[in-house]
Amino acid sequence: MKPRLALIFTGGTISMRIDPATGGAIPALSGEEILALVPGLESIATFDLTDFARWPGPHVTPSRMLQLARHVQAKLADDLIDGVVITHGTDTLEETACLLDLVIDSDKPVVLVGAMRNSSELSWDGPANLHSAIRVAADPAARGLGPLVVFADQILAAAEATKTHTEAVDTFQSPDFGPLGLVDKDRVIITRQRTSREIIPAQSLDRIVDIIKIYAGADGRFIDQAINDGADGLVIEALGRGNVTVAALPAIQRAIDRHLPVVITSRCPRGRVLDTYGYEGGGRQLREMGTIRGGMLPAHKARIRLMLALGAGWEADQIRHSFESDS
Numbered sequence: 001m002k003p004r005l006a007l008i009f010t011g012g013t014i015s016m017r018i019d020p021a022t023g024g025a026i027p028a029l030s031g032e033e034i035l036a037l038v039p040g041l042e043s044i045a046t047f048d049l050t051d052f053a054r055w056p057g058p059h060v061t062p063s064r065m066l067q068l069a070r071h072v073q074a075k076l077a078d079d080l081i082d083g084v085v086i087t088h089g090t091d092t093l094e095e096t097a098c099l100l101d102l103v104i105d106s107d108k109p110v111v112l113v114g115a116m117r118n119s120s121e122l123s124w125d126g127p128a129n130l131h132s133a134i135r136v137a138a139d140p141a142a143r144g145l146g147p148l149v150v151f152a153d154q155i156l157a158a159a160e161a162t163k164t165h166t167e168a169v170d171t172f173q174s175p176d177f178g179p180l181g182l183v184d185k186d187r188v189i190i191t192r193q194r195t196s197r198e199i200i201p202a203q204s205l206d207r208i209v210d211i212i213k214i215y216a217g218a219d220g221r222f223i224d225q226a227i228n229d230g231a232d233g234l235v236i237e238a239l240g241r242g243n244v245t246v247a248a249l250p251a252i253q254r255a256i257d258r259h260l261p262v263v264i265t266s267r268c269p270r271g272r273v274l275d276t277y278g279y280e281g282g283g284r285q286l287r288e289m290g291t292i293r294g295g296m297l298p299a300h301k302a303r304i305r306l307m308l309a310l311g312a313g314w315e316a317d318q319i320r321h322s323f324e325s326d327s
Contacts, residue, residue, distance in 0.1 A: 003082035003138045005045045006075040009032060010068065011054040012089030014115035014126035025118040027054035030184065034087070037119075038127040040295035045138045046082060047092065048256045057089025062307060065099045066205040076106045083109035087130065090163055090171065097158035098301040099148040101309055105199045110150045116169045125152070127168045132183040139188040145180060146197050155181040157194055162269070162298065175270045176296055184250035198322060202311035207232040209306050210298045214244045214269065220251025226253060233261040233306045236291070237299040240285040242266055242273030249281055249289075256290045261310075261319050263302045265294035272296045292323050 010017065011029035015067050016025040031051050035041065052071060055064070070088070073079050088096055097112050105112055113133035115126035133150040136142050147158035152170040156297070160174035181190035208225040212234060226234060234255055238244050243262045244252065255262050264286055266273050275283040294302040302323070308321045 003045045004048060004080055005132075005134060005137050006050065006072075006078075006081050006084045007134075008034070008052050008068070008071065008075070008084060008086045009034065010052050010056055010060070010086060010088050012087055012093075014087050014113070014116050014119035014130065015054060016056075018118065018120040022043040025120065027056060029119060031087075034126065034130065041131065041134055044134055044195055045082075048075070055089060057091030057093065057299040060089060060092040060096060062095075062099075062205045062304065065096045065304075066103075067200070069098065069103050071097045072100065072104060072110060073106075076104070076108050076110070081108070083111070083142070085113060085130070085137045087131050088112050090116060090266050091196075093302050094161050094163055094172075096299055097147060097149050097161055098304050099205075099308065101158040101197060102200045102305060103202065104147055107144045109139075109141070109145070109160075110147040111137045111162070112147065113151065116167060116171055123159060123169070128153075135183055136188050141181075141188050141190045145190070145194050148180070150183065153183040154179040155188070155190070157185065159197070159301075163279075164269075176290045181249050185197045193327070198312075198325075200305070200308040200312050200322070202308040203313075204311045205307050207307050209235060209303045209310070209311040211235045211237060211303055213237045213298045213299075214239055214248060216245070217247070219243050219247040220249075221256060222252075223248065223251035227251075227258060227260070231260065232310055233263070235263045235265060235294070235299045235302045237267050238264050238273065238283075238286075239267060241271075241276045242286065242293065243277055244286065245279045246281045252286070252291065253289060259316070261306060261316060262291045263294045263306055263323060264291050265297055265299045265302050267299075269298075292320050294323055295326065297323075
C-alpha cells in the first residue's frame with residue numbers, strides 16, 4: 001500500500017501569484033490548485049489535504065506556529081497518517097521548523113517546504129520542491145530523523161536549516177553540518193543521522209523575548225528598553241565568539257539582576273559561542289555574570305527555544321542546561 005500523507009498548506013510564496021491590483025505577489029492558490037500543478041504525485045502517496053492558512057511568511061507569529069504544531073501533532077496521532085508535509089513562507093520557515101523540532105515527539109516524517117519564486121514566474125520552483133518533499137515524507141528512510149526541511153533536492157535537519165540568500169532557489173542550507181541527504185530523481189538518499197533531540201513541553205508561547213543586536217559602539221539603551229517594557233527574557237546577538245561592547249555590560253547586568261534569562265548568540269553565520277576571551281565584555285566575563293551560552297543557534301532560533309522553555313515553566317537551571325548541554 002502507498003503511504004498516506006497529511007498535506008498542510010499555510011501559504012507562502014509557493015502559493016503566490018502576481019496580483020494585478022498591487023503588481024506584487026500575494027498568496028492566492030489553494031492546496032488543491034497547487035497539487036494539480038505537480039504531476040506524478042499519485043504514484044508516491046495518497047493524501048489528506050488541509051488548507052490551514054494563506055499567510056505570507058512575515059505574518060507567521062509564534063502563536064500561529066504553536067497553533068500549527070498542535071495541528072501537526074493531531075495528524076501524527078492518527079494511525080492512518082504516515083507523515084506530514086507543510087508548505088510555508090520562507091521568511092519564517094526556519095523559525096517554525098525550529099519550533100516543530102522542539103515540540104514534535106514522533107518518528108513519523110514531518111517535512112517543511114516552500115518556494116523562492118511565485119507561480120507567475122517561469123522559474124517557479126514550487127512544484128519541484130513539493131514533489132521532493134512528498135517523496136521524502138513517504139520514504140521509510142526519513143523516519144526517526146525529526147522534522148526536516150526539503151529545498152532544491154536537499155534534505156536538511158529542521159533545527160539546522162537557515163535561509164542564506166534573499167532570492168536563490170537553493171537558499172536553505174545547514175552552514176555548519178551540511179544536509180542529511182538528498183533527493184535524486186526517485187531516490188531518497190540519507191548520508192548522515194541526526195543527533196539526539198530535546199522536546200520542550202510548552203503549554204504556551206506568549207512570553208516576551210526580545211533580540212538585541214550588538215555592533216561596534218553599541219550601548220545598553222535597547223536592552224534597558226526591553227527590560228522596562230516587560231521582557232521575560234533576552235537574546236543578545238553578540239560579536240564573534242560571543243563578546244559584547246563595554247558600554248552594553250551595565251544593562252546586561254541589570255537584566256540579570258531582574259532574574260531575566262539572557263542568552264548569548266553570535267552574529268556570525270557559522271560556529272558556536274564560547275567563553276574564550278577574558279577581556280572586559282568578553283565571553284568569560286559574560287559567563288561569570290550569569291548569561292547563558294546559545295551554542296550554534298542564531299538569535300532568532302534561540303528566541304524560539306527560550307520562549308518555549310519559559311512557556312514550559314522551566315526554571316533558570318533547566319533553561320541553562322537546555323541551551324548548554326551540547327555547546
